[in-house]
Amino acid sequence: MxxxxxxxxxxxxxxxxxxxxxxxxxxxxxxxxxxxxxxxxxxxxxxxxxxxxxxxxxxxxxxxxxxxxxxxxxxxxxxxxxxxxxxxxxxxxxxxxxxxxxxxxxxxxxxxxxxxxxxxxxxxxxxxxxxxxxxxxxxxxxxxxxxxxxxxxxxxxxxxxxxxxxxxxxxxxxxxxxxxxxxxxxxxxxxxxxxxxxxxxxxxxxxxxxxxxxxxxxxxxxxxxxxxxxxxxxxxxxxxxxxxxxxxxxxxxxxxxxxxxxxxxxxxxxxxxxxxxxxxxxxxxxxxxNIFKFHAACFSTHATIEALRELRREHAPSPDQVQRIQVTAGTPCAICNIPSPTTGLEAKFSLRAASAFALLDMDTSRLDTWDRVTEDAVQATLERVRVELVPGMGLSESVVALHLADGRSFERAASVGSPMADKAEQSRRVDRKFLALVSPRIGYDRSLRILDRLTAMVDDASSSASLTDLFLDCRA
Missing domain, CATH: 1.10.4100.10 (2-methylcitrate dehydratase PrpD)
Structure with missing residues (x-):
């Protein structure tokens, strides 16, 4: 047909x-x-x-x-x-x-x-x-x-x-x-x-x-x-x-x-x-x-994280210089606006927590980062974050402004609503993420074997390879 x-x-x-x-x-x-x-x-x-x-x-x-x-x-x-x-x-x-x-x-x-x-x-x-x-x-x-x-x-x-x-x-x-x-x-x-x-x-x-x-x-x-x-x-x-x-x-x-x-x-x-x-x-x-995640949290926090990372790269403020972090995002991001998270799971749905981790240059791709939300430095930074949700912006957009104690202010807008154009690089990033998540559990060699088996999907359009070996490798 x-x-x-x-x-x-x-x-x-x-x-x-x-x-x-x-x-x-x-x-x-x-x-x-x-x-x-x-x-x-x-x-x-x-x-x-x-x-x-x-x-x-x-x-x-x-x-x-x-x-x-x-x-x-x-x-x-x-x-x-x-x-x-x-x-x-x-x-x-x-x-x-x-x-x-x-x-x-x-x-x-x-x-x-x-x-x-x-x-x-x-x-x-x-x-x-x-x-x-x-x-x-x-x-x-x-x-x-x-x-x-x-x-x-x-x-x-x-x-x-x-x-x-x-x-x-x-x-x-x-x-x-x-x-x-x-x-x-x-x-x-x-x-x-x-x-x-x-x-x-x-x-x-x-x-x-x-x-x-x-x-x-x-x-x-x-x-x-x-x-x-x-x-x-x-x-x-x-x-x-x-x-x-x-x-x-x-x-x-x-x-x-x-x-x-x-x-x-x-x-x-x-x-x-x-x-x-x-x-x-x-x-x-x-x-x-399809958009792959490289921050271990709700997608609606990602634009805010990226905006803060860009501000850090451009202006290198120390966290103690920052008097206030103003985050402006769309009303759909209310799903990720838990104001006072106390667990790692809640932190993944908190624009304030995501902002604090990003300003402190904590690795938001790591799973254990989000469990550190109750640490003193994170809580102190989180208290300086103000979130405003406005109509007209989507789940993938954010504008972040840093207001410093010396009177200077810096602003950056970010959007993460498009997939990577370079699909080969996208595959490499997904593979690195997979190895970081899986190799500590089943070993690096077995993890690589899984990646090799799955690459057959791309390399051979007529592949009749069985999934049996894949399941054997996926077991603990």
């Missing part, structure tokens, strides 16, 4: 069927939208993916594995894992960083929670949220159980990732503004589609999988800064893989769950932009706009 490149028109939208005949599939009111998005996703083939897309997909898996290894001992993950082990179940899929195997949906839940526990995982602002931590744990558990190849995994990942982003373009900004954590809600749908692709479900079965996921999708932004936020990723992964497996067995739902009356879109907000969902993104894939 050919990829649809036809622009949206009134009253209908024409796609190409297998015989090359134009077929009306959706209108501006969204009719037929679920089926059209599913059709596009199921058409993804590994051999047709551009090399840059396969490269970024590889980087997403590398980044996810690093974050999951490092996060699997966090309290939230320990609790979820303990509960799963108490339940028992079939040994089908690996718990990353462990020799243990559990059921497919259990592994998706535990690994998904671990991968988001540090809030160090990648983001895409179309949702806005974290696609990889919802899609990869679902897909990887299923791929291990089904003995899928690397190429099958990559194609399914891209299918699920693109679908989650297209649904993000459909429902935003109302969905996120109303308090829904898109990683949890839209991530569930992306995970369901990715697993449907791997299972080779029919178009009808995949539509039912989306409906089953849609009726379970949940997650509140009010939980940011608590253990419930990483749980959102685990829940999304578990929902996605279960929905696809149930649909394969004949479980049905509404096949138009996105656009129907009282369906997913309008139950979560007032926005339904079918033309945005169906438009081709810049570069042809939303995946190319």
């Amino acid at each position: 050919e990829r649809n490149t036809t622009a949206l028109q009134d009253p209908g939208y024409r796609s190409i069927d297998r015989k090359g005949v134009g077929v009306e599939t959706t209108r501006r009111d969204g009719a037929g939208l679920t089926r059209e998005l599913v059709r596009r996703a199921l058409a993804v083939r590994h051999e047709d993916l551009p090399g840059t897309v396969r490269q970024v997909a590889r980087d997403c898996l590398v980044d996810w594995l690093g974050c999951t290894h490092a996060g699997e001992q966090e309290p939230a993950c320990r609790i979820v894992r303990a509960s799963v082990l108490e339940e028992g179940g079939a040994a089908q899929a690996t718990l990353i960083g462990s020799p243990l195997k559990v059921g497919v949906s259990q592994a998706a839940l535990v690994n998904g929670t671990a991968s988001h526990a540090l809030d160090y995982d990648d983001v895409n602002l179309v949702l806005p949220g974290h696609v990889s931590v919802a899609v990869i744990p679902a897909l990887l558990a299923l791929a291990e159980y089904r003995q899928a190849s690397l190429s099958e995994f990559v194609a399914a990942f891209v299918a699920g990732y693109e679908t989650a982003c297209r649904i993000g373009a459909l429902v935003e900004p109302a969905h996120y503004a109303n308090g829904f954590h898109a990683t949890a809600t839209l991530g569930s749908l992306g995970a369901a589609v990715a697993c449907a692709h791997l299972l080779k479900l029919s178009e009808s079965e995949a539509c039912h999988a989306v409906g089953v996921a849609a009726t379970q999708a949940a997650g509140l932004k009010a939980m940011f800064g608590s253990m419930a936020k990483p749980l959102h990723a685990g829940m999304a992964a578990q929902t996605g893989v279960r929905s696809a497996l149930w649909a394969q067995k004949g479980f049905t739902s509404r096949p138009d769950a996105l656009e129907c009356a009282q369906g997913f879109v309008l139950a979560h907000g007032q926005d339904m932009h079918a033309h945005h969902a169906l438009a081709e993104p810049a570069g042809g894939h939303h995946l190319l706009n």
